[in-house]
Amino acid sequence: MSFDVDLFVIGGGSGGVRAARVAAATGAKVALAEEFRMGGTCVIRGCVPKKLMVYASSYREIFHDASDYGWEVSAGGFDWHKFRNRLHGELDRLEGIYRSLLSNSDVTIHDARATLKDPHTVRLSTGGEITAKHILIATGGHPVKPDLENADLGITSNEIFLLEDLPKSILIIGGGYIACEFACILNGLGVEVTQFYRGAQILRGFDDEARGHIADHMVRNGVKLHVGTNLLEMRKQDDGIWVKGTDGSERIYGEVMFATGRDPNTSDLGLENTDVKIGRRGQIEVDKFSQTAQPSIYAIGDVTNRVNLTPVAIREGMAFVETVFNGTPTPVDHDLIPSAVFTQPEYGTIGLTEEEARDQEPVDIYCTSFKPMQRAFIGRDERVLMKLIVSQETDKVLGCHIVADHAGEMIQLAGVAIKMGATKAQFDQVCAVHPTMAEELVTMKTPMRSA
Structure with missing residues (x-):
């Protein structure tokens, strides 16, 4: 049977766009449909605008600190309209980049809602149907409101x-x-x-x-x-x-x-016209290769409700292409994923929590909390938390937790070592970079407690 395209991707977020581009690079004929704006949750209404708001919100404290450091500063009120206009200009720019990346990869873009007519046919809201050998669903998720009056x-x-x-x-x-x-x-x-x-x-x-x-x-x-x-x-x-x-x-x-909370975007996709199975939260059920119960249909990202992070969706998309278009079955690796929570202060984490680890095996807890030099100098009360969870049997570092300014940057680098299976002894062999907050990760010599 011949098809219009080799791959049709439903959803123009980070995962869907990456999968489409990488698949097209193999010589496959690829089309993609997005009903809203290219870039998905992360670029348009998630990670990117949120992080820019984090930056904007941090300046009030920065101005305060600068004054105590001897600078003559005067901070007026925050101009939301000025920031918002610049923010939306940046989002427009990023959406344009996503479109260019797809076009330059010879991916056909459909600005339309796509639904499934059958396991190999996509119906577009703008009219017309397209047949595809493979269909990848990457429609993401959406925030939900409680069942409450008003x-x-x-x-x-x-x-x-x-x-x-x-x-x-x-x-x-x-x-x-x-x-x-x-x-x-x-x-x-x-x-x-x-x-x-x-x-x-x-x-x-x-x-x-x-x-x-x-x-x-x-x-x-x-x-x-x-x-x-x-x-x-x-x-x-x-x-x-x-x-x-x-x-x-x-x-x-x-x-x-x-x-x-957020729920997967699976409503009114036409999944009832296929053998795709839906889970309790509305997520599309997939195997370790992101394949659904319908062999021609795969799904990645938040719509599967596995690990709902943008970099994970991108990796799932790349593993899908390796499996389907490069002939190398590649299961998705969801083990030891570093992540950051952009609170103030930030929280960077990878691996097991103390509670998870102690239920699994005997562990030693290395932990320290201190006032960082930058804040202690001007009399601030903020404290940093650094924590390593270590297996008593193997000495392997099972988890790392950092609560501090720039914790997201630190956990990305610590994550490399922990993903490689580093032991506490190997952490200790690394010379400290002084004076930094991160040096505490390699200078905690005695466990705070065992669990």
Whole structure:
């Protein structure tokens, strides 16, 4: 049977675009459909604009520190409109780059919603059908709001970049990394931030000690954090949104933001016309090669709800091309993935948490907390946390956790050693770079405790 294309990719995010380009480089005929903007969540409404907002929000403290270091500085108020206009200009530029990369790779772009008519046929919202030998679904995910009356009054991370004006106050619902990152960002931009989280501590699933360290700093920096608290009622009032919490509190906020989870984008894709299986959260079920129960259809990225990170989606896309177009079956490697949470301070992590490790085997915990030189010099109270989880049996470093400015940069490099299977003895053999925060990773000689 002949097909119009060898590969049709549904979704123009980082994973889908990379897979399309790499597949086309093998000589395959490739087409891609994106219904919104090229670049997906990461580029348009996720990692990139968020990180630029992190940069913007950090300057208030930088100006404060500069004054104590002897600089004559005067910081006026934050101009949201100036920043937002520049931000959207940058996103337009990046989208243009994504389009150019695809075009230069001879990938045919369809600005349309694509759905599945059958295992080899894609139907476009702009009209027409295209047959494909292989179909790759890379449609990502979307933020969800709770099933609550008047929840439509709230915004999500999708809308935060589109606000006409910054509110004077905001209530953020949720305790995951997105909620915590935006609590820190908006607090840094001068918004009065309150955060509700129904659990006992923010950042569930991360290392307990690191979670507590970040929560303490967020509160110290001005975020009004309420754990064990959830949203009970909300309604519109002339001067904002009235909210009642499960703790009995009542207050009016300028905005309410829901950061209560994300679901895969699988609705109305036509998956019922195939043998593709859908999981409990709506995710597409795939095997270790990203293949679905329908042999001609594969899926990568957040739509599979495996490890929902942009670099992971890109690697899944490349493994897919190796498997399908280069004839080298390549399972996706989801082991020991470094990641960063861009709170203030940042949190970089790779491997097991202390809690996970002690349930698995006896471990030694190397940990230190100290005031970094830059802040200690001017009397700041911020502290850095460095932590290594080490197997007692093999001496292998099973996990690394860093809470500090630039922790994301540090964990990327530490991740290389840990991915290679480095032992604590090998860490200790590395000469320290002094004076730096990161030198503590190679100077912790005695375990703080065993578990």
